[in-house]
Amino acid sequence: MARNFVDPNAVRFTVRDKIFVDAQLYTGETFKSLEPQRLFPISGLMKYISLLDEEGNEVMIIRDIEQLMPDAKEAILSCLNERYMIPKITKLIKRTEKFKIWMWTVDTDKGIYTFEIINSYQSIKILYDGRILIKDGNDNLYEIPDLYALDKRSIKLILPDV
Amino acid sequence: MAVVSDLNLISKYGNSVILICADRLIAVDKYLPDGGTMLLFEDIAEAKVKRLYGNAVFKAEMKDGKTLDLLRFTYSTTDLCDAVAHFINKVNEGMEIEEQIEIVRNTYKNLRSFCPKCGRKLASPDAPCMNCKGKGKMFEVLFGYIKPYIKPLIVSIILSVITTVMALVPPYITKMMVDDIIPSKNEKYLIITIAALLGVYFVQYGFGALRAYLLRITGDRIIVDLKKDIYAKAQYLPMKFYDKTSTGSIINRINSDTTQLQNFMLRITQEAVVQFFLMIGIIIIMLAMDWRLALFSLVPVPVVALLSRYFGRKLSPMYRRLWRRSSSISTILADTIPSIRVIKSFTGEERAIEKFDRYMNDWMREDKHAAKTASMFPNAITFFVTCGSLIIWFVGGRYVIDGTTDLTLGVLVSFISYASMFYNPVNFFASLNDSYQNALASTEKILDIINAEPEHNFGKGIAPKFIEGKVEFRNVNFSFDRSKKILNDINFVIQPGETVGIVGTTGSGKSTIINLLMRFYDDYEGDIFIDDVNIKDIDMEFFRSRIGYVQQEPLMFRDTIFNNISYSLPGAHVDQVLNAADVANAHSFITRLPNAYDTTLGERGVGLSGGEKQRLSIARAVLKNPNLMIFDEATSAVDSETEKLIQDAIDQVIRGRTTFMIAHRLSTLRKANRILVVDKGRIIENGSHDELMALKGKYYKLIQIQSMSEKVAADKAAENFE
Secondary structure, three states, X not given: OOOOEOOOOOEEEEEEOOOEEEEEEOOOOEEEEEEEEEOOOOOOOOEXXXXXXXXXXXXXEEEEHHHOOHHHHHHHHHHHHHHEOOOEEEEEEXXXXXXXXXXXEEEEOOEEEEEEEOOHXXXXXXXXXXXXXXXXXXXOEEEEOOHHXXXXXXXXXXXXXX | OEEEOOEOOOOOEOOOEEEEOOOEEEEEOOOOHHHEEEEEHHHEEEEEEEEXXXXXXXXXXEOOOOEEEEEEEXXXXXXXXXXXXXXXXXXXXXXXXXXXXXXXXXXXXXXXXXXOOOOOEOOOOOOOOOXXXXXXXXXXXXXXXXXXHHHHHHHHHHHHHHHHHHHHHHHHHHHHHHHHHOOOOOHHHXXXXXXXXXXXXXXXXXXXXXXXXXHHHHHHHHHHXXXXXXXXXXXXXXXXXXXXXXXXXXXXXHHHHHHHHHHHHHHHHHHHHHHHHHHHHHXXXXXXXXXXXXXXHOOHHHHHHHHHHHHHHHHHHHHHHHHHHHHHHHHHHHHHOOOHHHHHHOOOHHHHHHHHHHHHHHHHHHHHHHHHHHHHHHHHHHHHHHHHHHHHHHHHHHHHHHOOOOOOHHHHHHHHHHHHHHHHXXXXXXXXXXXXXXXXXXXXXXXXXXXXXXXXXXXXXXXXXXXXXXEEEEEEEEOOOOOOOOEEEEEEEEOOOOEEEEEOOOOOOHHHHHXXXXXXXXXXXXXXXXXXXXXXXXXXXXXXXXXXXXXXXXOOOOOEHHHHXXXXXXXXXXXXXXXXXXXXXXXXXXXXXXXXXXXXOOHHHOOOOHHHHHHHHHHHHHHOOOOEEEEEOOOOOOOHHHHHHHHHHHHHHOOOOEEEXXXXXXXXXXXXXXXXXXXXXXXXXXEOHHHHHHHOOHHHHHHHHHHHXXXXXXXXXXXXXX
């Protein structure tokens, strides 16, 4: 099946209910309540955004958000920000271990939070671009964009696990 | 009841609350208009949890068409919010409140299962606490493996002490020779002393050889026990463990980590004891010979201790990182070597080599880093130790030259020998930290397996005399992880002997229903019953022995056809195996093979076609005469002719047995008494083929689509034929 790639100059998006957008093409065709989802939520935050209808069927794909017109870009980004939550860790405040379960208290761009890591070998991954992805015991994800941009103490605490 | 979330509505960490009463809910969040809202259940059309990415939202669809976001939370609270949404919807449907509260309570209980003794989180509410069971502590675990071999180890220690004492004798004899025997030119004493030395050397090296043999044998036994235990434990670990742990990493643990640990255990039980006694013995001798020089020789000890501590702290994280790298290499190997056909067919050899090179280089870089510290460490220690002997030469030499003390040249030479012997144990204990850190990294990985929660009720629980085959799913919900719900409120009852088809698109949850029935995953919400007995109360070994399971991709062992079939019933009589093969339509093709039932299959059944392997797999399932049969897309990967052979086999096998059939080709399900249509984790249709066709719903559509594609295929075939 051929993919329907959006012409970035021929579409207008408006937000409907936080995580949904309505799309209006310059041909006059409209689509209501489309749900933008990243096809590469880890590796490509701004590229290849799939827009799904209520049944979960793909209606169109945005190749690159940056190519959209400012209003459309803002609408899509607003939906994606509402949907995706991978807090970025800015500091490791405390790291304790009991019975091989690690407890991390971290400062993130979403605030301070404490979570458990059941198995540090499986739950902490270094990505191809050097980012570190952490999955806690409840399957929540956290990201360290650049380990070496953290404070020295945080680096020292995290380094053995990566 | 109340649910406290860990996010506020604008996705920042914070607490918001939803309070649930019998007929209304109150949501409190500072980002709600007026900081909160109260809704009556009767105004709510549907309460639901919308899973986003890394968070979820509790939504209420109101009867007036509006949708309200009431609570936002991370996946930590998702299960509980799911249960609350379910509660509201069921209460609105007029269900009993107490019954629904019990479901929410059970969900909460599942989430909050802690050991009452130590507070550790448990894998499931009834799971034993591994910490309180006494496992989990490194030394306790290790001692458990050493204990059975304590006798040979004690003998070995005694031998070590004897060889150590013998090692202490030669320097003293040197002193006697230098100070007394040679200056007095007493040849008779010289010969006696040399003979005594010969005896000492004989005992030292003879007993040393005996000790080495004992140590090797004992070490081998310990490692064999350890490997056997890890392998055995790995067999009983739940599927969830294998979903998250790579095969390579498990192989790495069984092979190299156990060897690492064995070396460390022997160092601790043998070398450490010997070196300790050696150190004490030498200190006593040195103090007896000259207490001042003895004190001087102790000068480097605090430096060595401090250095050891410093390097230990540096090495520990390095070894952990190194372990990660070597585990990644094992994972790559376990992944690519069995997939060599795929690699070759896509000419991916170079990519595979490149990837492996990259991982090896990564390991090399980390090892280089660790090697710098690890190599610097013993040499730094040796340097300080050597400085110690220089102090003795300097101080002792001056005493001998001045003649102000009674220190003779023989005593000094002998003292220097003892001093260099003394620094060996010091060196040993200093470097013990290195192997301790290395072993610690390996132990952690081994304990991951040894301490992992095994499948429940294996060898426990009830074993009914007879299973009729009534199957019931009641309010079953399941997710592999909290990010996506795979099964949603599954309810159905199957009567004994019924043949049930499960259909649905790929990823709809068909196989997951079977996975839960097989108890591959036990952490679902709701209940599954066989003959009105909860399957969690039945002994898992017995339970699985009553199910015949035929998978889409039949897996064969590298063994003979006979052994592959009889795998399901060890010790089966030849007649039974032949009958099973006959029922499965496999006997005729087996007899045509030159080695017939003695044909050894290659890895994963190489040498047979897909259809032949599938028929062996059916024969294997039939042999144990199960009460329940499960066919998971058993005919999806074979041609029409083979499909017919397999279908004939299936028809014979399912007679009188409750049967679940997941089928890709819907035509194979026409004989099913009942068909369950699964879509997005829910059962959306349930009835006979005729009933569902009359319903003109999803099943009808699937049949239409498949008929059309079959017609197109038939037309194309006809065109080619013409």
